[in-house]
Amino acid sequence: MSILKIDNLTKRFGGLTAVDHVSLEVNEGEILGLIGPNGSGKTTIFNLINSYYPVSSGTITFNGHDITHMPTNRIAKLGIGRTFQVVKPLKRLSVIENIMVGAFAREKTFSGARKVATEVLEFCHLDGVAKMKAGSLPIAGRKRLEIAKALATRPLLLLLDETAAGLNPTELVQAISIIKNIRTELGITIVIVEHIMRVIMTISDRIHAIAQGATIAEGTPAEVSVDPATIAAYLGSDFKAENRPDA
């Protein structure tokens, strides 16, 4: 069952085609990895899914709703949560307040939101810093807060944009376990953009590779990494150095 279906999605900025007729499907309960070199259009695809940019052509269907031209907040209400590559904490609010803002999407009352927020705090291992101002969190905390805020909205689908970048090995392990838990414990479908190959190859069920805004390969991690087209067109020319946790 596909929860998100992207059909011939195209985005042009002036003369530049940032996303070029990309079609992809995300099945309920899976983790889909979206890979591609820097500037290949991954974040743009996220920005199109939740309507930060207007779509030039193509359609996006989520859970049976056509969300191509729906405003961002309604898409979020429908159940797509996302994180930002450049984290966007609500700086002058405390960590728990940040998460409560997300929780209010489904909760009407203060106490209800607080309850949800407390659960999410624990889930993302943020309970120790609940009262801290979000602006003064270290990077790892901010990345987790980003996930926590999105989780608090109780999404059906979570778009994770480079949540592991800039983390040290221990933090990375923690982040991976959180992401895995999101699927196993909360049953939330995930689309993840990540540069750290190890991360994406180990947690993804399927991989969708793009370069220059266009799809170049799709399949299981094993398939994609041996796909001749990928190696030739993508891995071959855009060879990537990877970060990896020191074992």
Place this chain on the structure above:
Amino acid sequence: MLKIDHVDMGYGDLQVLWDISFEVSQGEIVVLVGANGAGKSSVLRTISNIVPATKGNITFNGLELTQAQPLEIIENGVIHVPEGRLLFNEMSVEENLIMGSLSSQAKPHRKQSLEYCYDLFPRLRERRTQMAGTLSGGEQQMVAVARGLMAKPKVLMLDEPSLGLAPILVQEIFEIAQAVNQEGITILLVEQNVRQTLAFCHRAYVIENGRITKTGTGQELLNDGYVREAFLGI
């Protein structure tokens, strides 16, 4: 020539670089490779003293860069071509190039430098009056590199010049880098595009989480199992 010695750097309470040390010698092409957010660009920003180092020394031909004004650094020939090009979009190509030659040491040669750049990038000569913001990505990257060259660099620091470019253009940019190097300009390159850069560089450093974790010649690293595995993910 350029010596980075036990440098720490951070923004506020967030430490980004940890005890970075490396050296670049005259005429070399040195590459810093690493994932997004590993701190590669921060190294360059620290060298240009846009963000001050919190610890350690950076010297260039004996000049202490951590104590120098940004303009002083430029005048001494340490030139930074930033990630994402950072062109002045509402200025013409030529004006963008001129902006590269503000320093007292580059200004007298402005005319020759312009000619030199136009010879290197004939396409820019055609588009000299066009607004930089209206150029294609590859052309913009050319302007960025050319703008760096206008400053009469001794060391040219290129931050991800391949960003968002089609493979054919990436090839072209790297060829230009090599050509510039042939002219005697030292190059410090930051790249994610490991295979191609490692293939032509003299030496490389791998940066992870703000620390240097591996070093060697390009070929050594290309053959290194660790690097191969990390990049392929299998």
Place this chain on the structure above:
Amino acid sequence: METFVQTLVSGILIGGLYAIIGIGMTLIMGVLNIINLAHGQILMLSMYITWVLWTYFGIDPYIAIFITIPIVFFIAEGISKFLLHPLMGKDSILPENQVLMTVGIGMVLVELARVIFSSDYKSVQTSYTNKSWYLGTISFNTPLTIAFIISIIMTVGLFLFLTKTDTGRSVRATAQDKSAAALMGISTGKITVLTYGLGSALDAAAGSLLLPIYYLYPDVGPLFTVKAFVITILGGLGSTVGAIFGGLILGLAETFGATYISMGYRDAIGLIIFLLVLVFFPGGLKRFTKV
């Protein structure tokens, strides 16, 4: 027909004067990215300086420009350096803190003027203040014509400065991309401070040009602050050529509105155009002029 032509002439002449007030603002707003609510007060300040020069030293306002400009430039540099620049890095809830600072500065300037010069109206009477020349039956006010010519000259001068000199290019570069400018070795802090001074110096020229036409009292400023906004938004931020056209359009719109709609709505017309441009054509005329 005569009314129409005369209205046109008046509109253009007054528009030239507006333009030079607007250019300073457009420079400041473009580079510093703040709304300078003290712009009119700086104008007031320069008018007082010009007035003092005329009254006590007998220096003609058009010559006084050369004295007023540097004085105002240095005062503005001080304001920018010690009052506005320190706010740049400060984290505060309102990003508009610098704007509010200009409000405070404006209040202080007005009240200082009131303490020093009292609230009396001041004006200068020179041999040419009441002169005008004629083309057929159409009259051209002499000081306004001079102001118009000087403002064109100054705009061209500013345009050349911004496009042909390194400092000028640095100003534009800073306006477009601060971090890129810093990489070029430009001290963006210094450029910002300089730009405020430069914008205010243009304002000062406007003050000297305005004095023979108009009159002076401590509260004269806000009227022109609002006009400067309108021109800036109309012409597009940081656009000198845009400011000229913005000034002319405002002058013409006001004058035609006043002639053919109602004099009482004169100021409202400018503001309504302003609001419409702000909301529906962000970028103003800059789209067409590019500079």
Place this chain on the structure above:
Amino acid sequence: MKKYLLLEKREWIILGGAALAPWIFGFSPYFQGLLILVLMWVVLGNSWNLLAGYTGQVSFGHAAFFGIGAYAAAIPYHHFKISPWWGLLTGGLAAVILGYFLGKLVFRLRGPYFALGTLASGEILRLLFGEEEWLTNGHNGILYMTTFISKIPYYYLILFIAMGSLVAVKVIMKSKLGFYFLSIREDQEAAEALGIDTTKYKNIALAISSFFAGLAGAFYMIYMGFVDPEVVFALHNISILTILVGIIGGVGTIWGPAVGALIMVFIQELFRSSFFGVGPQWVSQLHSLVFGALVVVMILYLAGGVVGDWDIIRKKFGKKRVEGQG
């Protein structure tokens, strides 16, 4: 920090003090008048603070709402001799309606452009109300003989409104609405991604804000018995002073506008009256100068305002006092 009916104990003490204030100080109608003015600015300040301080939409045109509120009380009186007291019902409402339409226009703008847009809106209304004499009596303004000689009824009325605005802000900021406002202030894009209809919530913030500003305007009409477009739609004397009240007291704090209003009214009056007639006459010339200088110094050194930067102030001055007491 026990709470009794929405407020903390010390807040009740302050309100109690405020309720007794006109009686404590010698029944002097002059001082009562000053207090009324303070409270009116508290309402305006609170109104602005909700929109600017908490929602991040810095309005430079709050006079529009204040003025429309005042005219909502005045126009029916002018044409039909309907008591301006009805303005307490219609004033806020009229301001909300105006806010609805203005919001459609100005919420397309962000940051400094929003500020400019609101500024222009306020100014356009001022000109409009001055010109449309058939409706507003133009620059003659509308006058009416106020109902009470005593200040006391007005004092309690405005105290009630000020309290209402304070409690409203406090309650809102502890609810979903408040959280949404804050998130819009902090990061509009992040807020959208969390499912917040930012346009809708900005409009709600504007509606509440304009309601109280309109109410303050209606009160002004009832209390002063006089409106004129130059007074109630004034850019400097209403719109900008409202902002300065917020800045001095502390933007985005519950008690900031109250403290700011107190400071502004008393400093201005202190100087305007030459230290209440004790000082030399020329001091009165300085009242605006001193206030302007205060604004400059505050923004430079205490950008959070007296309440927002209370900790800094206490550190600087508090210690000495403790030693002195010891």
Place this chain on the structure above:
Amino acid sequence: MKRIIAISFALFMLLNLIGCAKDDNSSIKIGVLLPLTGAMAKFGEMEKNSFELARIEINAAGGVKGRDLVFVYEDDTGKPDVGRMGMEKLITVDKVPMITGGYSSSVTFAAAQVAQKYRVPFLVNTGSVDKITEPESFDLKISDADKFYIYRLNPPVSEYASGLEGFLKNLASVETAIIFHENTTFGTNGAKAFAISCERLGIEVFEIDSYTEGTVDFKPLLLKVKEQKPDLVYMISYVMDAALLMKQSKELRLSPKLFVGAGAGYTMPAYRENAGIASEKTISATLWHQSLPVPGATDYYNAYIAKYDDKSPPDYHGVEAYAAAYVVKDAIERAQDFKSASIKTALDGTDMMTAFGPVKFIAYDAKINQNKMETYVVQWINGNLELIWPKHLAKVEAVYPIDWNAEWK
């Protein structure tokens, strides 16, 4: 937070003490409400100077009932709300038995309400909007003179042009007119009043048009004159706008039969100074002129110039204040005691001569406690402001008709 409360409490108490501290029997304090700062401070200053001039003269001559006369000035800053507050302070803190002053119409009216409420006589000397002395606007009736505490020395704005009416009827023959006015209370009411005068005189009014104070370019307005060619242009403006209007009229070579100003700006030396030759032969209504054969008029004028500044001589605003000071003295002297009620009774009986002219508070039309007086017409002739109407007082012959081309050479 507690400290704040404590400090503010202490402040309040201190202020209260200050407010109550002063009381002595050697002087009599009278309140004066004037704009001493803000845009209208120039006129406020002129009036304050005149009050002080009168005070010094009065005290030098033995004061009032053996006490020194003291004026307590309150700055209304040109804003009605501040004016009200100042008024309250005068009444409740300074506890003055009577108040005078009142410059701008809107402030004066707002302040008058306070005086009426507290039943403290308020002698208005400049605020000119009609309703100030109309009991109806204070919810009173014409018959309520004993409850009405507002008095006015100067004529209401509707009568500013009364002298002009006579002039137009007898000396100049005009059939059509255009009226320009600043869009203030003073301006709009003056324009309406003159339109009514025109109706009485059978003059057709082409257009009544307003402008905002501080306009730079009046040409759109003046072009209407060029198009419609009225015989008379009537203008209600303060001094700088007046000068600009005339300068630009000259520039456009307008040639109506008459340019007439409605007092205010058109009689001030600054008008002549700024408009230069363009002011020549313009006519204005005025409430006063120093050459009037009124005892004390010239003396006041000379004394003012001698004491203050010969560069900005006083106009009718100044003499209004000066005269008000003498009316105050007269009333207090006749009053039984220093209480407000007694002073009111004394004011009712005022019938005296001042440098401004005769003062007597009477009831007529919808007004009570209003001093009814003649107004005058002046003309700038060879750079001097000369009285040209009423004819029996005029020392100089009016210049009419006027050849503008010759005048403006």
